[in-house]
Amino acid sequence: MTISQADERSRAANLVEVEDLKVYFPVRSGIIVDRHVGDVKAVDGISFEIKRGETLGLVGESGCGKTTAGRAILRLLEPTGGRIRFDGDDITHLHGDELRRLRRRMQMVFQDPYSSLNPRRNVGNIVEEPLNVHGIARGKEADGRVQELLEVVGLPRNAGNRYPHEFSGGQRQRIGLARSLALQPDLIIADEPVSALDVSIQAQMINLLEELQDEFQLTYLFIAHDLAVVRHISDRIAVMYLGKIMEVAPSARLYERPLHPYTKALLSAVPIPDPAVELERERILLKGDLPSPTNPPSGCRFHTRCPFAQKKRCPDEVPELRVLENGHTVACHYVEEIDAGRITTRTLEAAEPVAVPG
Ligand SMILES: Nc1ncnc2c1ncn2[C@@H]1O[C@H](COP(=O)(O)OP(=O)(O)OP(=O)(O)O)[C@@H](O)[C@H]1O
Numbered sequence: 061m062t063i064s065q066a067d068e069r070s071r072a073a074n075l076v077e078v079e080d081l082k083v084y085f086p087v088r089s090g091i092i093v094d095r096h097v098g099d100v101k102a103v104d105g106i107s108f109e110i111k112r113g114e115t116l117g118l119v120g121e122s123g124c125g126k127t128t129a130g131r132a133i134l135r136l137l138e139p140t141g142g143r144i145r146f147d148g149d150d151i152t153h154l155h156g157d158e159l160r161r162l163r164r165r166m167q168m169v170f171q172d173p174y175s176s177l178n179p180r181r182n183v184g185n186i187v188e189e190p191l192n193v194h195g196i197a198r199g200k201e202a203d204g205r206v207q208e209l210l211e212v213v214g215l216p217r218n219a220g221n222r223y224p225h226e227f228s229g230g231q232r233q234r235i236g237l238a239r240s241l242a243l244q245p246d247l248i249i250a251d252e253p254v255s256a257l258d259v260s261i262q263a264q265m266i267n268l269l270e271e272l273q274d275e276f277q278l279t280y281l282f283i284a285h286d287l288a289v290v291r292h293i294s295d296r297i298a299v300m301y302l303g304k305i306m307e308v309a310p311s312a313r314l315y316e317r318p319l320h321p322y323t324k325a326l327l328s329a330v331p332i333p334d335p336a337v338e339l340e341r342e343r344i345l346l347k348g349d350l351p352s353p354t355n356p357p358s359g360c361r362f363h364t365r366c367p368f369a370q371k372k373r374c375p376d377e378v379p380e381l382r383v384l385e386n387g388h389t390v391a392c393h394y395v396e397e398i399d400a401g402r403i404t405t406r407t408l409e410a411a412e413p414v415a416v417p418g
């Protein structure tokens with residue numbers, strides 16, 4: 061197989077391909093003269109792909125750029141740099157009619173089930189709206205379609221005549237889902253779809269998302285700040301920190317064997333049901349707050365908070381995402397040394413990183 065054939069084959073398997081995507085928000089100051097004084101580098105050169113039918117989890121702390129990445133892929137935001145391909149087509153700078161056509165194929169489910177639904181319209185109208193806007197169905201046909209959609213997401217038949225405030229948070233999230241499904245999209249970007257819900261309802265919602273994925277052959281980008289939430293639904297997980305991707309791995313592997321110090325720290329916050337494992341495992345607590353994305357740390361962005369950080373390389377060399385084994389990809393200069401125990405943290409607080417000569 062030639063390189064271009066291999067390229068074509070992987071392209072056919074991928075619904076979304078993101079290459080070195082950057083999204084900067086300009087920071088301006090000055091009342092009389094409007095000056096561009098810097099940029100919030102919300103997404104600063106990320107690359108990943110989402111295969112057809114796959115769920116890719118995207119996790120990271122608040123403010124690391126997850127929503128911005130999702131909105132850029134949906135082209136609700138204009139990328140500052142890089143490339144986005146959807147179903148083989150470059151959509152990075154699409155506009156007008158082409159963009160409108162594309163929108164039918166990608167939908168977003170939002171975090172907040174309260175503010176994402178128009179309180180003045182009944183549920184039937186809310187779910188029907190995309191069908192009208194895109195000229196797909198009207199009148200009786202649209203009514204029938206709305207009925208079906210409400211049923212598919214597990215809402216009562218009469219839900220269409222009622223208003224959003226008459227529903228619970230979990231039910232509203234189902235209304236949002238029905239609206240997203242109306243256009244039979246290929247890709248759904250679910251931005252923290254269960255974060256605002258009660259824990260007991262989170263599992264129901266995740267199960268529903270999984271059922272819908274099978275039934276409608278959907279591809280998901282599932283955004284969350286908590287690794288516990290994405291575990292079961294994701295095939296692979298990408299971990300983001302301050303606008304960059306730090307690690308990508310198949311879901312089970314990421315939990316069993318996190319390699320990046322940041323992922324280890326995120327997982328430290330997730331309880332493990334087995335007491336023996338829980339006692340044994342290494343806990344990593346992060347120092348300090350997330351630095352500003354306007355002026356991110358040099359070198360590895362995580363080095364200012366990393367308990368394994370070394371004086372050499374970490375502060376001045378940006379680590380590339382490197383493919384290790386079994387689809388495990390990590391951006392850390394010292395991942396091999398840390399994994400082999402040649403670089404360790406001595407205490408929980410890890411005030412000073414300790415290097416054990418290897
Ligand atoms: N429209 C905007 N203008 C300026 N800055 C923005 C804008 N949208 C986002 N940002 C900034 O970009 C960074 C990333 O924001 P984003 O919402 O993508 O993070 P997130 O990972 O989704 O966080 P959360 O978990 O809190 O939802 C933040 O510092 C945020 O303040």
Ligand SMILES: [Mg+2]
Pocket residue numbers: 126127128251
């Ligand atoms: Mg967000």
